[in-house]
Amino acid sequence: MRVKGASVSNAKRKKLFKITKGYWGQHKNVYRRAREAYLAALSRAYADRKRKKRDFRRLWITRISAAVRAEGMSYSVFMNGLKKAGININRKMLAELAIHDKNAFKALVARVK
Numbered sequence: 001m002r003v004k005g006a007s008v009s010n011a012k013r014k015k016l017f018k019i020t021k022g023y024w025g026q027h028k029n030v031y032r033r034a035r036e037a038y039l040a041a042l043s044r045a046y047a048d049r050k051r052k053k054r055d056f057r058r059l060w061i062t063r064i065s066a067a068v069r070a071e072g073m074s075y076s077v078f079m080n081g082l083k084k085a086g087i088n089i090n091r092k093m094l095a096e097l098a099i100h101d102k103n104a105f106k107a108l109v110a111r112v113k
Contacts (some may be wrong), residue, residue, distance in 0.1 A: 060095035067098035081112030
């Protein structure tokens with residue numbers, strides 16, 4: 001008599017359906033469709049973790065650019081000036097300063113000018 005492994009297969013299927021709960025249509029309750037949807041979701045999650053870094057950098061640059069333009073300077077000139085002045089501060093912190101501490105940001109712009 002051979003062993004078919006029904007309990008293992010059922011457990012595997014149950015685990016997948018628990019993960020895909022809330023998916024649309026057959027993606028939640030048909031094993032093949034659920035597995036396809038799950039694998040696609042995993043690959044998108046991986047790609048979007050990378051994309052998140054790009055998106056935030058773009059946001060910070062946009063915010064810095066807007067704040068610097070209000071002071072009468074372009075983003076590229078400002079960043080070059082920071083580098084030449086030896087001020088090492090990342091874009092995330094520059095964007096935070098531009099939003100939350102306008103006086104400190106203006107002081108930075110003044111030093112760069």
